[in-house]
Amino acid sequence: EPEVTQTPSHQVTQMGQEVILRCVPISNHLYFYWYRQILGQKVEFLVSFYNNEISEKSEIFDDQFSVERPDGSNFTLKIRSTKLEDSAMYFCARQQGSNYNSPLHFGNGTRLTVT
Amino acid sequence: QKEVEQDPGPLSVPEGAIVSLNCTYSNSAFQYFMWYRQYSRKGPELLMYTYSSGNKEDGRFTAQVDKSSKYISLFIRDSQPSDSATYLCAMSEINTGTASKLTFGTGTRLQVTL
Numbered sequence: 001e002p003e004v005t006q007t008p009s010h011q012v013t014q015m016g017q018e019v020i021l022r023c024v025p026i027s028n029h030l031y032f033y034w035y036r037q038i039l040g041q042k043v044e045f046l047v048s049f050y051n052n053e054i055s056e057k058s059e060i061f062d063d064q065f066s067v068e069r070p071d072g073s074n075f076t077l078k079i080r081s082t083k084l085e086d087s088a089m090y091f092c093a094r095q096q097g098s099n100y101n102s103p104l105h106f107g108n109g110t111r112l113t114v115t
Numbered sequence: 116q117k118e119v120e121q122d123p124g125p126l127s128v129p130e131g132a133i134v135s136l137n138c139t140y141s142n143s144a145f146q147y148f149m150w151y152r153q154y155s156r157k158g159p160e161l162l163m164y165t166y167s168s169g170n171k172e173d174g175r176f177t178a179q180v181d182k183s184s185k186y187i188s189l190f191i192r193d194s195q196p197s198d199s200a201t202y203l204c205a206m207s208e209i210n211t212g213t214a215s216k217l218t219f220g221t222g223t224r225l226q227v228t229l
Contacts, residue, residue, distance in 0.1 A: 033215060043159060043203065043219040056216060091158050095215065103149050104215055106158035 004092050004107035012113045016081050021110045023075040023092030032075045033093040033104060034067065036060065043091070049075065082114045118142050121204055121220030130229055134191040138204035138220045141185065145218070146209035148180050150189045153201045153222065162202075163189065166209075194227045201225070 005024045013019050023032065034046040047057040049067050064086075066078045079086055089109040096102040121138045128134055136150075147166045151159035163178040165171045171178045179188040187206075191198055201222040207215060 031215065035217075042221045043205075043217075045216050045218075048215060058216075089156075093215075096161070096164075103147075103161055103164040104217065105161055106151075108158045109156075111156070 003105050004094055006090075006092050006107040006110050008110060009108070010111045010113070012115065013082055015084060015114055019079050019082055019112060021077045021079075021090050021092075021112070023077075023107060024073065025075065025092075025094050031095045032069075034077050035091045035093060035106070036088045037091065037109075038085075038088040046077075046090075079112075082112075084114050087112055087114045118218050119204065119206065119220045122223055123221050125224040125226055127226045127228060128194055130194060130196060130227055132194050132227075134189075134194050134198070134225060134227075136189045136191075136202050136204075136223050136225070138187050138206075139185055140187075140206060140218075142206075142208070142218075143182075143185065144208040145185075145206040147207045148178070148187050149205045149217070150176075150178055151203040151205060151219075152198075153203055155200075159203055159205075194225075196227050196229060199225055199227050 007022045030051055032049045035043050036046050037043045045058050047061045047067055048055045064080045069075050089111050091106045091109045093104040093106045119140045150163040152162050153159045163176055165178050168180050168182045175192045177190040201224045203222045204220040205217040207217050
């Protein structure tokens, strides 16, 4: 079983709508990440989040995207106005240990379908 | 040239065979190397993790890194049908803040047949 739980497992939305994807880590960690995998393509880094701040983001992570940890537990990815090309699997990940160099463990993902 | 190249397969082998999966990379700053296994519609599952050249063994799995050739491999001994999945190589630089910004290969789909 993955050590992070993502909800929902599948989200269908219409183009232009806002979506919020959620990640609940089982244990208390400071480093979190979002990755994306478009069908048939490679897993891509979106953003890293440390101590309630974005520490690094990719060129994919434009103004349509935002992340936050609103209640100190859940970690969310918001897409403000979805586009067809946002259809993908979105994975939340956390460090294996407390060291930022330790490898990542991924959740089972949220499949986002934009129609 | 892509940063990380991986043959997408599919690779089909009989049960019990030794499987060899490979990735090449172009960025000499990559220092951390990982192998993930991904079943259909699931998240990547960490199999192996290393940051030094040479071999690292864990059960039926051996990860091999050759930094001089920019080439990494994953060997699976005594392959089982349950090993059928997509295998992703991933790597990252050692600098602060980038160690977990992973660059993935496209993945190799493996099918182990009875």
